[in-house]
Amino acid sequence: MNPISRIVVVGLGYVGLPLAVGLAKRFQVTGFDLDRSRIDELAAGKDRTGEIDGPVLKAAKLAVTADASAIGGADVYIITVPTPVDEANHPDLGAVAAASRTVGKAVRRGGIVVLESTVYPGVTEDIVGPAIEQVSGLVSGRDFFLGYSPERINPGDREHTVERITKVVAGQTPEVAKALGDMYGAINGGNVFLARDIRTAEAAKVIENAQRDINIAFINEVTMIFNKMGLSVHEVLAAARTKWNFLPFAPGLVGGHCISVDPYYLAEAATRLRHHPEIILAGRRINDEMAGYIAGQIGRALTARKAGASDILVLGLAFKENVPDLRNTKVIDVVRDLEARGHKVDVHDPIVDPEAARHEYGQTVLPALPADRRYDAVVMAVAHHSFAGLPAGGLARIAAPGAFVFDIKGLWRGAAMPADCTYLTL
Ligand SMILES: NC(=O)c1ccc[n+]([C@@H]2O[C@H](COP(=O)([O-])OP(=O)(O)OC[C@H]3O[C@@H](n4cnc5c(N)ncnc54)[C@H](O)[C@@H]3O)[C@@H](O)[C@H]2O)c1
The missing domain is CATH 3.40.50.720 (NAD(P)-binding Rossmann-like Domain)
Structure with a gap:
């Protein structure tokens, strides 16, 4: 050689x-x-x-x-x-x-x-x-x-x-x-x-990502169960994580080019060998349902308070925090679902390229926080660093009096909210 x-x-x-x-x-x-x-x-x-x-x-x-x-x-x-x-x-x-x-x-x-x-x-x-x-x-x-x-x-x-x-x-x-x-x-x-050998290395990679998908799916499933019980999964996880061998996964949207895709590669290879992959596909199904589930939670809370359309600001469009990557972002599914429920939705993301968002999804993205509008609901969808400090300043300028703050990622748990805002998380 x-x-x-x-x-x-x-x-x-x-x-x-x-x-x-x-x-x-x-x-x-x-x-x-x-x-x-x-x-x-x-x-x-x-x-x-x-x-x-x-x-x-x-x-x-x-x-x-x-x-x-x-x-x-x-x-x-x-x-x-x-x-x-x-x-x-x-x-x-x-x-x-x-x-x-x-x-x-x-x-x-x-x-x-x-x-x-x-x-x-x-x-x-x-x-x-x-x-x-x-x-x-x-x-x-x-x-x-x-x-x-x-x-x-x-x-x-x-x-x-x-x-x-x-x-x-x-x-x-x-x-x-x-x-x-x-x-x-x-x-x-x-x-x-x-x-x-080569097949072993190929298999190792694909299970690394399928494992993450399944673990997140488990947390997403218990999120749905705990919400029915009136419990916040973030609070439950904060307690459970104190055990030394509890795996620190969090609920949320699973998008991107890897975790939401790679399990299908393994599933296809399994199916060709006539093995029906139960847990791999169940994980995919649960994680794919999450956007609809979250939009449902938001939509129901809004219509319980006020009939008709609400103005909603979604913070973050990227598939994950601190990247401009829009591939398979599930935030767009939340946006579309809320729009289908009759709401008016604006999206702000300081990192993604607005042109790419328009090209990929036909979605307008506001690169800066709107200075002249206040919303009935603010949805924290992607935990970009720049959103962490919003409760201490900018949130009061974008949330209308009595607005809902839906913190999908639990980023603002424990932070003081503007007066009369209702804080909701998963
Ligand atoms: N994004 C990640 O963080 C990540 C992590 C681990 C593994 N992977 C895997 O790595 C692979 C690449 O992912 P990525 O995120 O870099 O994709 P990407 O879309 O960012 O980049 C792929 C590049 O390949 C180019 N390309 C496409 N077809 C080509 C061709 N025939 N000849 C030459 N160039 C071509 C595209 O123009 C693009 O620039 C995928 O299999 C992905 O699953 C990605």
């Missing part, structure tokens, strides 16, 4: 860009993306995902290109493209297959191709390998080699970065696994776990 020096990262999104920037500290790295506007922005030192700061990006020794003819002959290709589901929640491996064909045209004899996208066990060897073989005329495992290394970073998480987390790595042969382990280890202090 030749020493690794030239690396190409295919797909420069939330995962690919931080990885490419990290690897570029030790290797000669080219980042390739189909999206020319993304490449132009990156070349100008702008990362719209907010993961890499401008000065870091500008200082990185990273070449970026949208030209597939510029990525030939590298030692390693790393594929980090999206793995969404279709309308019927079946895995859509279109981007993985397309990226594999691109790599097939570029890979040289002896090259290694690593998939980092989250998939079900078998995708690297049964889909990526054959797609590359077909285009390149080379043979997988003889002329070029496969690897899999799941990505574990979270959008917006500056603590668990590619350079600080254990990297699970697998290769088609022990030599490939070792070479890849050394490559990833070069940027994270050798913090590498060599999985037994």
